[in-house]
Amino acid sequence: MDELPTQRAEGAPVIEQPDAPVVEIADAVATRSFPTALGAFGGRVLRQYSLVFLLVASFVLYSTWSKTSSVFLTGDSLRVMVAGQAVIGVLTLGILVTMVAGNFDLSVGNIAGLSYVMTATLYAKHGWGLWPGIAAGIVIGGFVGGVNGLLVTILRVDPFIITLGTASAILGFIDWYTQDQSIVTGIPSAIPNFGKDNFLGVPDIVWVLALVALAIYYLLEHTPYGRNLHAIGSNRAAARLVGIRVERSIALAFVINGLFAGLAGVLMLARAGSMTPTIPPTLALTALAGAFLGAASFKVGRLNVPGTIVALLFLAVNITGLQYAGVANWINEMFTGLSLIFAIAFAAVLSKERSVKHKTRKSA
Amino acid sequence: MPAVVAGPRTALAVRGLSKTYAGHLALDSLFLQIRPGEIHALLGGNGSGKSTTIKILAGVVPADPGGELVLGDGDAIGVHDWTAAKAHAAGLRFVHQQPAVFPELSIAENLALGAAFPRAAGGRVDWRALNARTAELLERYEIRASPKTPLAALRAADRCRVAIVRALQDRDDADSGVLVLDEPTAALPDAEAQHLLAALRGYAAAGQTILYVSHRLDEVLSVADRVTVLRDGRKVDTKDAEGLSEADLIEMIVGRPLDRAFPVAPAETTDDAAMTIRGLRGGPLHGVDLTLRKGEVLGIAGLLGSGRSELLRMLFGAYGVDSGSVTLDGHDYAPSTPQAAMKADVAYVPEDRQADALLYGESVRHNLTAGQEASYFRKFLYRHRLERDDSQRSISDFLIRVVSDTQPIETLSGGNQQKVVMARWLRRRPKVLLLDEPTQGVDVGARAEIYQLIRRATEQGTSVILVVSEPEELAHASDRVAVLAGGRITAVVERPIDAHKLTELMNAAHSAVGEASP
Numbered sequence: 041m042d043e044l045p046t047q048r049a050e051g052a053p054v055i056e057q058p059d060a061p062v063v064e065i066a067d068a069v070a071t072r073s074f075p076t077a078l079g080a081f082g083g084r085v086l087r088q089y090s091l092v093f094l095l096v097a098s099f100v101l102y103s104t105w106s107k108t109s110s111v112f113l114t115g116d117s118l119r120v121m122v123a124g125q126a127v128i129g130v131l132t133l134g135i136l137v138t139m140v141a142g143n144f145d146l147s148v149g150n151i152a153g154l155s156y157v158m159t160a161t162l163y164a165k166h167g168w169g170l171w172p173g174i175a176a177g178i179v180i181g182g183f184v185g186g187v188n189g190l191l192v193t194i195l196r197v198d199p200f201i202i203t204l205g206t207a208s209a210i211l212g213f214i215d216w217y218t219q220d221q222s223i224v225t226g227i228p229s230a231i232p233n234f235g236k237d238n239f240l241g242v243p244d245i246v247w248v249l250a251l252v253a254l255a256i257y258y259l260l261e262h263t264p265y266g267r268n269l270h271a272i273g274s275n276r277a278a279a280r281l282v283g284i285r286v287e288r289s290i291a292l293a294f295v296i297n298g299l300f301a302g303l304a305g306v307l308m309l310a311r312a313g314s315m316t317p318t319i320p321p322t323l324a325l326t327a328l329a330g331a332f333l334g335a336a337s338f339k340v341g342r343l344n345v346p347g348t349i350v351a352l353l354f355l356a357v358n359i360t361g362l363q364y365a366g367v368a369n370w371i372n373e374m375f376t377g378l379s380l381i382f383a384i385a386f387a388a389v390l391s392k393e394r395s396v397k398h399k400t401r402k403s404a
Numbered sequence: 405m406p407a408v409v410a411g412p413r414t415a416l417a418v419r420g421l422s423k424t425y426a427g428h429l430a431l432d433s434l435f436l437q438i439r440p441g442e443i444h445a446l447l448g449g450n451g452s453g454k455s456t457t458i459k460i461l462a463g464v465v466p467a468d469p470g471g472e473l474v475l476g477d478g479d480a481i482g483v484h485d486w487t488a489a490k491a492h493a494a495g496l497r498f499v500h501q502q503p504a505v506f507p508e509l510s511i512a513e514n515l516a517l518g519a520a521f522p523r524a525a526g527g528r529v530d531w532r533a534l535n536a537r538t539a540e541l542l543e544r545y546e547i548r549a550s551p552k553t554p555l556a557a558l559r560a561a562d563r564c565r566v567a568i569v570r571a572l573q574d575r576d577d578a579d580s581g582v583l584v585l586d587e588p589t590a591a592l593p594d595a596e597a598q599h600l601l602a603a604l605r606g607y608a609a610a611g612q613t614i615l616y617v618s619h620r621l622d623e624v625l626s627v628a629d630r631v632t633v634l635r636d637g638r639k640v641d642t643k644d645a646e647g648l649s650e651a652d653l654i655e656m657i658v659g660r661p662l663d664r665a666f667p668v669a670p671a672e673t674t675d676d677a678a679m680t681i682r683g684l685r686g687g688p689l690h691g692v693d694l695t696l697r698k699g700e701v702l703g704i705a706g707l708l709g710s711g712r713s714e715l716l717r718m719l720f721g722a723y724g725v726d727s728g729s730v731t732l733d734g735h736d737y738a739p740s741t742p743q744a745a746m747k748a749d750v751a752y753v754p755e756d757r758q759a760d761a762l763l764y765g766e767s768v769r770h771n772l773t774a775g776q777e778a779s780y781f782r783k784f785l786y787r788h789r790l791e792r793d794d795s796q797r798s799i800s801d802f803l804i805r806v807v808s809d810t811q812p813i814e815t816l817s818g819g820n821q822q823k824v825v826m827a828r829w830l831r832r833r834p835k836v837l838l839l840d841e842p843t844q845g846v847d848v849g850a851r852a853e854i855y856q857l858i859r860r861a862t863e864q865g866t867s868v869i870l871v872v873s874e875p876e877e878l879a880h881a882s883d884r885v886a887v888l889a890g891g892r893i894t895a896v897v898e899r900p901i902d903a904h905k906l907t908e909l910m911n912a913a914h915s916a917v918g919e920a921s922p
Contacts, residue, residue: 261786262785262786262788263781263786264777264778264780264781264786267770267773267777268777270763270766270770271763271766271770271774271775273765274763274764274765274766275759275760275761275762275763275764277759277760278754278759278760278761278762278763278774279763279774280722280742281720281722281742281752281754281760281761282742282746282774282775282828283741283742283743283745283746283775284743284775285741285743341765342765
């Protein structure tokens, strides 16, 4: 009551919820009538799981809607749908690492593109073996991430601006490196096969996505390093004064980010089967949007892996469903953008009530 | 001049003011009456409703319907109609605890944002007039800075003073309206606070009505005409300040008599040195010599800018040292980073907990463990349950009032947040604990608890260096006090420590140095 909720220095301003429902309800029941307590509990559930509800609802919609049902609910279509999210999924999950620490990395899309281009070239023009090529793609990503990390920590300029710069520089490099030529042959068949095959009914690249999700979840929530990143993102000065090596942690975060972007690039090659030297320009922004949309679920306002997965699925289901319904191609980005706006607005509205409730929870 | 003025008997009054926050009654039918030209102090512990009252008056928070506001001899206004704009139009001026000043802008711009920018032909800003007006205000309020100085270049205390000037700048001629000050001296050391209080007395004498909210009881008694105490959302009483003692006020605020505000049990200090500092130079320090005895609380007294915070930071590896030597337990101690200091079992609680200590957006648990996570990570698994157990134990050990340790830290009161920061360090049983203003912005009850925690830590072997601006508080809480002035330790005072003596030493040394400075 005496304090106004203070905004976080960077990132989402929304207040985190407690994750102990039992205490909540008991407290609520003790202080007010049961219907209001139930309503409060319902409000909290609504807020945490709203995107999950929407995901399920969307899924049901496209499965039952006459325009789409015949195509939507088939095994192949679902596989294609999720596989289509794999590349952006890996990028989005990777970007969580730097974002949790309060740094935006706008170059991830181009890092992936660089890895895609260079891996293909190493195979086709320099005869590299299958696994060395894959390793090279990932390491290239890590290297560029490292460059980003050094620039950010040494120059102390906003990473937003620096990565914008490196993104452009990478594009230039790609242009020079590829001489604007595509590569169609010379790529080991294992690569495009990986992009098409399934394992236990699930596309191979979706397994990769799942493993990446697990790895990043583990890193961010169950390691001291992950907790240090959260602390840095919350209050950099305070993090320093509890002994966290801030610059080192941030630089490493950029390297990790880069490694996963490199992996995404290899997956791009697997999906495409060949290399064309044009990189989609909005990959990074889509990844950022996905991460923010993910922050609208579970631990509302806090970037988290499960929320990001839900967000990715939500976008995949709806974009695919709408495309089957015959809506034009531009729906892709429009839907992503609108979902993000609605999710944040929704979370903001509910968070205002939450923050007031929290203020009364502390005892005098 | 006639003593009785034919005017309204009330400058501002509220009747039946209530505020409910989701089932919790923060303010219960408050009746408050402020007379014209008086300084009326509003006191209360945490959760008493005094901040809520201020926010309602400012139009920032809507009150429950049914309450009424009366201004001067006007009609009663229903609170549901009250807005910030109406408050401003009615002559209410607020300087909040965190003054909303803009560090990147100059002083002149900051002041202009409170009033209006003087305009010249074509609607452009008349900078010359603005700077002249600002210079005049700065001189009147004795703030030594030029109007074009960016606010960030000023010390925190001066930024606060600019905020007050901004609020008062258009109130000088009128004597209607109320000036509401919420903890104006919180960031000001004693000398500055006295300055401000003298100024406030002057305004009140000239007819300005002032509503003054503060934790500092001695200040309240020195400046207020009447005092209202709130507890748990209700008014305890309104009394004339004359004849009241601090103990009376504390009793009203807390609801029970306290033996002392701060525990005074003298610690049995051994003469072994926990830390010796020789010739420490860097920043504002020009050769500090100091010995910290084992198990003692060593206070550091000094004026604003004397380098107390810098000294603590140097001992924690968070500020550059030019030369000098420090030994800890007989070994050389020269931390280059906070991590190195922590390895040597040294702990540091920063002055500004919001900027430097609290991890907003994180839970109480995460704030308690901050920096120690590695100890819970074994065999690639994070031991969450252990962390939870430790955090719950810390909450009970260190008197932190929370419902659950997974609560966000921002939902805690200032006092509890400070206890979390202290618990973070105390649970590690450090050898040396460096405390920078641990009771700033903390209410009386929590303040006593914090000193209790400090005393307990010294009993368990921790040696404490304590920086507190208020000489009275410092004198009560310390076993010895070293006076830092002119970049050096000029005196070390043993028990019994007299607060007035400390003030003398702080200032005397200062002027002596001023004369002798090259």
